[in-house]
Amino acid sequence: MESVLGRYRNLIILVGVLFLQVLGLATQVKRSGNDTENTRLIRIWVVGAITPFERGLVWIQSGTGNIWHNYFYLRGVRAENRQLKAQIEQMRLEQVRLSEDAAQARRLQSLLAFKEQFISRTVAAQVIGSSGTDLSVYIDKGENAGLKRDMAVITADGIVGKVLLVYPSVSQVLLINDPTSGVGALLEKSRLQGVLHGTASGEVVLERVMSDEQVPVGETVLTSGGDQIFPKGLAVGTVAKVGNGKELFLNIKVKPAANLSKLEEVLVLVEKQERQATAEGTVRERAADILAQRLPSLPEKPATPPDAKTTEGAAAGSAKPAPANAGPKPAGTTNAAPPQAARNPSGAGGVRSVSKAGEPAKTSSLTPTIQKTASTAAGTVAGSNLEPSQTKPSQTKPSQAKPASAQPKPSKSADSPSNSQPLSPTSSQPSSQPTAPPSSPPGSDENTPD
Amino acid sequence: MPITYTSGEQVEVYRFSIPVTIGVPLLALFLQAFVPLRFPRFAAYLDLPLLVTIFFAMARRNPISGLLTGSVIGLAQDMLGHNPIGIYGIAKTIVGYGASSLGVKLDVENAGARFLVTLGFYLVHAGVHFTVARGLVNMTQSWSWGHEILAGLANATLGVSLFFLLDKFKQRT
Numbered sequence: 001m002e003s004v005l006g007r008y009r010n011l012i013i014l015v016g017v018l019f020l021q022v023l024g025l026a027t028q029v030k031r032s033g034n035d036t037e038n039t040r041l042i043r044i045w046v047v048g049a050i051t052p053f054e055r056g057l058v059w060i061q062s063g064t065g066n067i068w069h070n071y072f073y074l075r076g077v078r079a080e081n082r083q084l085k086a087q088i089e090q091m092r093l094e095q096v097r098l099s100e101d102a103a104q105a106r107r108l109q110s111l112l113a114f115k116e117q118f119i120s121r122t123v124a125a126q127v128i129g130s131s132g133t134d135l136s137v138y139i140d141k142g143e144n145a146g147l148k149r150d151m152a153v154i155t156a157d158g159i160v161g162k163v164l165l166v167y168p169s170v171s172q173v174l175l176i177n178d179p180t181s182g183v184g185a186l187l188e189k190s191r192l193q194g195v196l197h198g199t200a201s202g203e204v205v206l207e208r209v210m211s212d213e214q215v216p217v218g219e220t221v222l223t224s225g226g227d228q229i230f231p232k233g234l235a236v237g238t239v240a241k242v243g244n245g246k247e248l249f250l251n252i253k254v255k256p257a258a259n260l261s262k263l264e265e266v267l268v269l270v271e272k273q274e275r276q277a278t279a280e281g282t283v284r285e286r287a288a289d290i291l292a293q294r295l296p297s298l299p300e301k302p303a304t305p306p307d308a309k310t311t312e313g314a315a316a317g318s319a320k321p322a323p324a325n326a327g328p329k330p331a332g333t334t335n336a337a338p339p340q341a342a343r344n345p346s347g348a349g350g351v352r353s354v355s356k357a358g359e360p361a362k363t364s365s366l367t368p369t370i371q372k373t374a375s376t377a378a379g380t381v382a383g384s385n386l387e388p389s390q391t392k393p394s395q396t397k398p399s400q401a402k403p404a405s406a407q408p409k410p411s412k413s414a415d416s417p418s419n420s421q422p423l424s425p426t427s428s429q430p431s432s433q434p435t436a437p438p439s440s441p442p443g444s445d446e447n448t449p450d
Numbered sequence: 451m452p453i454t455y456t457s458g459e460q461v462e463v464y465r466f467s468i469p470v471t472i473g474v475p476l477l478a479l480f481l482q483a484f485v486p487l488r489f490p491r492f493a494a495y496l497d498l499p500l501l502v503t504i505f506f507a508m509a510r511r512n513p514i515s516g517l518l519t520g521s522v523i524g525l526a527q528d529m530l531g532h533n534p535i536g537i538y539g540i541a542k543t544i545v546g547y548g549a550s551s552l553g554v555k556l557d558v559e560n561a562g563a564r565f566l567v568t569l570g571f572y573l574v575h576a577g578v579h580f581t582v583a584r585g586l587v588n589m590t591q592s593w594s595w596g597h598e599i600l601a602g603l604a605n606a607t608l609g610v611s612l613f614f615l616l617d618k619f620k621q622r623t
Contacts (some may be wrong), residue, residue, distance in 0.1 A: 010513040013517065132486060180589075
């Protein structure tokens with residue numbers, strides 16, 4: 001017997017070690033499927049041994065990269081900065097338009113008592129390593145940063161995955177292209193819903209879409225919110241290929257919006273709020289307002305003591321009706337003059353004006369030349385470009401300011417959408433920010449000097 | 451490329467210092483986890499912990515030591531992932547045992563022998579991993595001979611270079 005044991009000792013030990021591992025494997029599978037939570041205490045040893053090095057290397061890498069990019073490699077930054085600023089302007093205009101749509105949607109949702117999810121807090125994290133064997137990555141934030149299991153992980157481009165295991169200072173994120181992941185998704189245009197999961201080869205497929213549906217290649221795939229992990233409407237990717245799948249379903253290959261193979265920084269959604277939509281939070285900024293900030297105005301000049309004529313003009317100007325968007329006001333209330341005009345004292349004492357009544361409203365004060373015209377008109381009939389202290393009603397001379405004619409009629413105020421706010425669909429709404437040029441009230445021809 | 455048959459007494463048995471015994475497998479695990487962040491295809495084709503397992507097993511020429519080395523490295527590799535622990539452990543235990551048993555019988559010091567042995571053990575490892583993952587754990591797995599052979603060749607090529615590098619750490623018993 002001993003000789004047998006001695007002869008097959010190696011083999012017996014091999015079988016014993018394999019048996020123990022198979023036993024452990026079976027226990028894990030039986031206990032909770034593929035749930036990794038039960039083996040967390042075992043895994044933490046290896047994770048704790050490997051991730052500090054990864055974190056350190058990433059830190060050194062990013063530090064070196066930052067030094068290079070922030071101090072040495074600044075070629076083309078100015079041009080890029082200009083380009084980005086222009087892009088921001090475009091996006092702000094777009095945002096105004098979208099905000100209107102969103103406000104409308106909120107109003108409609110509030111009517112339906114619709115509940116929606118909002119991302120209320122995110123934690124930025126850096127990817128420091130991968131598992132090396134499956135499709136999961138490690139990020140440098142864990143329990144200490146408030147992360148918990150099953151939190152959604154996204155980038156600016158689209159969704160990435162969910163938090164699978166949380167350790168004190170790192171977390172493991174399961175990517176959406178892993179075969180064990182699952183995401184509720186829908187197609188943007190057709191609104192068809194399906195289940196998104198990964199394949200063994202690392203691709204992402206959308207399943208559970210009936211084969212009699214038409215799904216065009218290139219259609220955007222969004223999260224449906226049905227998985228209770230990802231909020232609805234986040235970008236998932238685009239349809240890359242459509243084929244027949246199992247049974248009566250299509251097999252739709254999706255190209256992920258986020259570059260899953262080269263992740264660097266991600267956001268973890270640590271807090272979601274579900275609240276009933278309200279009609280509050282309407283648009284506070286209009287496209288015209290943005291343009292007003294964007295377009296040039298006349299440079300500021302130091303305040304010079306106005307001569308008598310100027311003072312007269314200024315005083316007369318104080319009788320100018322309030323800016324168009326300030327609503328009809330009696331003369332002498334021009335302390336609500338547009339700041340842009342108020343910044344431009346050059347026109348305060350201007351006595352020449354060739355503008356006709358109503359024309360300043362048609363033209364815009366957003367261009368320097370027109371603004372000058374408007375401000376010179378203000379010098380004679382309006383005081384919109386005066387400092388508030390100069391526009392006291394007491395300074396108004398009845399002979400120069402003709403309140404009756406200076407009072408704008410609301411029906412013909414400069415709020416005309418076609419004139420003062422040509423770019424914004426909200427232009428018919430009064431704005432809290434004065435942007436439109438001072439307009440002469442109808443019938444104010446008599447205020448125009450010869 | 452001759453693979454010479456030698457007796458157990460003729461082949462040399464090596465040992466390694468403790469820092470090397472612990473540090474090299476850890477470094478292999480670290481690189482296996484870190485490099486795919488920069489080179490995403492790395493993990494699909496190369497398996498550094500497997501190469502380290504084969505090297506230590508062949509150098510020590512002790513089946514028990516080989517299977518234990520494979521077992522520890524494989525389990526550690528499992529722990530970094532999210533799949534059940536033991537899949538890589540089982541595969542690398544078998545590889546460790548096989549490589550050390552082969553090391554007892556064959557002279558695997560030359561490059562050709564190392565290339566063939568690494569290629570063979572990579573395929574054994576892939577086969578065992580596929581069987582265990584699919585058969586025992588019911589994981590979604592795909593098998594492609596083209597991919598596996600290509601990956602085997604890549605590992606064998608890297609293995610030859612790596613083994614010569616790791617030879618520097620050998621200590622004669």
